[in-house]
Amino acid sequence: MELGIYKNINMLRNRQIFGKSTSLNTWMACMLLLVLSISSCKKANPISEDPYAGGKETLGIKFLSDVSDTEDVNGVTQITFEVNGLMPFKDKVKFYINDTEATITKITDKTITVLFPAGASTGGTTLVVDDQIFFGPAYRVDGKVEVDATFATNTDFAFIRQVLPLPNGNLVMVGFFNNYMAAATIKKPINNIVLINANGFITKGFLTGKGANNAISSIVRLPTGQFLVGGSLTKYNDRDGINSITRLNSDGSLDSSRVEVVGNSSDRSYDTVATFNGGVLGNVSKVFNYNNSIYAIGSFNNYAEYFYERSTRDNKVVGYTPLNGLLKMTMSGKMDSTYNFNKSANQPYQAGNGSISDALMQSDGKIILVGSFTTYQGLNTGRIVRIGTDGLVDATYPSGTGADDAINAITYSATSGKYLVAGIFNNYNGFATKGLVMLNADGTIDKKLVLKQIEGGSIGKAYQLKSGKLLVFGSFKKYDGIIRQGFMILNPDGSLAAGYNNTGKFQGIVNDVYESVDIFGNPTALIAGAISLFDNQQVSGAVRISIKP
Numbered sequence: 001m002e003l004g005i006y007k008n009i010n011m012l013r014n015r016q017i018f019g020k021s022t023s024l025n026t027w028m029a030c031m032l033l034l035v036l037s038i039s040s041c042k043k044a045n046p047i048s049e050d051p052y053a054g055g056k057e058t059l060g061i062k063f064l065s066d067v068s069d070t071e072d073v074n075g076v077t078q079i080t081f082e083v084n085g086l087m088p089f090k091d092k093v094k095f096y097i098n099d100t101e102a103t104i105t106k107i108t109d110k111t112i113t114v115l116f117p118a119g120a121s122t123g124g125t126t127l128v129v130d131d132q133i134f135f136g137p138a139y140r141v142d143g144k145v146e147v148d149a150t151f152a153t154n155t156d157f158a159f160i161r162q163v164l165p166l167p168n169g170n171l172v173m174v175g176f177f178n179n180y181m182a183a184a185t186i187k188k189p190i191n192n193i194v195l196i197n198a199n200g201f202i203t204k205g206f207l208t209g210k211g212a213n214n215a216i217s218s219i220v221r222l223p224t225g226q227f228l229v230g231g232s233l234t235k236y237n238d239r240d241g242i243n244s245i246t247r248l249n250s251d252g253s254l255d256s257s258r259v260e261v262v263g264n265s266s267d268r269s270y271d272t273v274a275t276f277n278g279g280v281l282g283n284v285s286k287v288f289n290y291n292n293s294i295y296a297i298g299s300f301n302n303y304a305e306y307f308y309e310r311s312t313r314d315n316k317v318v319g320y321t322p323l324n325g326l327l328k329m330t331m332s333g334k335m336d337s338t339y340n341f342n343k344s345a346n347q348p349y350q351a352g353n354g355s356i357s358d359a360l361m362q363s364d365g366k367i368i369l370v371g372s373f374t375t376y377q378g379l380n381t382g383r384i385v386r387i388g389t390d391g392l393v394d395a396t397y398p399s400g401t402g403a404d405d406a407i408n409a410i411t412y413s414a415t416s417g418k419y420l421v422a423g424i425f426n427n428y429n430g431f432a433t434k435g436l437v438m439l440n441a442d443g444t445i446d447k448k449l450v451l452k453q454i455e456g457g458s459i460g461k462a463y464q465l466k467s468g469k470l471l472v473f474g475s476f477k478k479y480d481g482i483i484r485q486g487f488m489i490l491n492p493d494g495s496l497a498a499g500y501n502n503t504g505k506f507q508g509i510v511n512d513v514y515e516s517v518d519i520f521g522n523p524t525a526l527i528a529g530a531i532s533l534f535d536n537q538q539v540s541g542a543v544r545i546s547i548k549p
């Protein structure tokens with residue numbers, strides 16, 4: 001504070017030294033400033049208030065062990081946990097298993113015994129006393145569904161788009177990833193495609209080289225044993241010239257050919273290129289093969305093909321044809337201009353006014369598209385439309401007014417002949433249903449599936465198993481008042497399947513489900529997508545669950 005006083009005095013002295021007149025009022029103002037400065041320094045600094053004042057006293061409650069004791073008493077499951085300090089508050093205690101309240105039957109100095117609540121599933125335990133929460137051990141609920149420990153667990157990030165089973169029992173996984181089970185090396189990279197055996201281990205036999213330089217969204221096995229893949233790739237094993245679609249050999253290598261191109265001074269030369277000469281500018285989400293033709297669906301606006309006879313090794317001549325999201329090609333990649341294309345106007349038919357989120361090809365070659373669009377080819381569609389084999393809207397498909405909001409996905413069960421349509425809608429063609437509807441083979445509604453109340457989120461995708469039960473995934477938190485965190489198994493009538501909803505929290509996006517059996521012969525479902533959690537256990541991309549009969 002003294003430094004401040006001397007500074008003010010020196011300022012006054014400097015004014016006198018340099019001959020600057022100082023009025024009486026100015027001098028008095030400066031002196032007043034000095035007095036105020038001195039008095040302010042003499043004031044004691046007040047102590048700030050305790051930020052934790054008013055907080056509740058600790059209650060001395062503590063879980064003593066992560067182990068619980070379970071016993072069956074007259075058909076009712078009783079669970080005892082070791083907890084200290086509950087007796088003074090025994091009339092105020094509430095106990096929860098995975099957010100479901102349990103009935104308390106006994107409290108002692110060091111234990112609490114509760115009845116297992118109906119509908120509860122695997123999850124954490126909590127005590128609540130006077131709005132104070134005490135977290136206890138996780139409690140695992142036994143049931144008919146569990147993670148299949150015989151299937152190899154991937155630990156690297158993986159966004160799996162599709163699982164393709166092969167006749168020999170192996171599986172091809174495609175998606176967006178640059179490692180799998182930490183097996184990638186500099187000499188043997190893994191990029192967006194991998195071959196695994198029936199138990200999830202990477203197996204030999206695939207010569208993918210450096211793989212795809214970008215995501216592969218869809219794969220189909222051709223009658224020749226080769227594969228057709230679609231996505232957003234522009235290279236495969238460092239071979240340029242791919243426009244989102246290409247063909248692979250049965251060993252996973254690129255199907256390539258040596259073609260003649262223009263050389264120096266008009267001499268002929270040769271180049272090695274992808275044999276499949278056809279693609280799109282944009283992203284391909286689905287590819288299909290039917291009756292010696294290739295079909296592609298996605299977010300693209302041009303078909304592309306190379307004219308090698310006019311190209312050089314370094315500069316390829318490319319021809320483009322406008323096309324909107326739906327394309328038919330020959331097996332060599334040539335565009336079929338009779339499909340979804342108006343030849344007289346030399347332009348494609350009008351695309352939908354929204355995005356396509358999923359597509360499914362029927363056994364007769366017709367394609368069902370779903371998404372957020374409400375018109376397609378200029379016709380009202382209600383977010384679902386069937387495309388005939390001529391590439392035009394099939395007006396006979398009985399979707400009616402369709403869904404009143406976006407459809408996320410559509411799946412088909414060859415066993416039941418039923419379709420499951422999932423999304424964020426509340427009504428489908430006049431039938432009130434929140435986010436899921438079952439369709440018969442002819443597209444009419446199967447009204448036997450009646451959903452109960454869904455809370456806390458929506459349905460992303462659903463699959464009907466060979467047993468008839470439904471696997472349902474999404475962001476929901478409750479179903480019919482029961483805690484179901486993102487995953488549930490329903491009966492065909494929409495009720496929760498008894499004994500099959502014991503698993504804990506699910507987190508992720510599901511793109512594909514493949515049914516098989518484990519080494520003991522039990523039914524299993526391989527669930528693939530961008531999955532990070534299943535039954536409170538961390539997973540990456542895919543998890544196989546065992547589903548007991």
